[in-house]
Amino acid sequence: MRIVYTEQSLESLEESINFLLMVQKVPLEKVVAIRKYLLNRVDSLITDPHSGQYEEYLEHLGKGHRMLVEVILKSYTL
16 A cells, blocks of 8 residues: 555644644644654554545545544643
């Protein structure tokens, strides 16, 4: 499996990171850890592609696209 990040996904990640920093006032080291955790989870699809859900909006392409949904709890204990 090959991981391809869309421009929209990278922009959304950066918006989320900025929200955590600026609005939620999460310490920088925690935000860096959250970002690293999320990117590592995506990379885990390379070795375990079935860990992600099928992406129904791309199903018509017939390539078995997968997605991950992660919830980061307010405790930020990573």
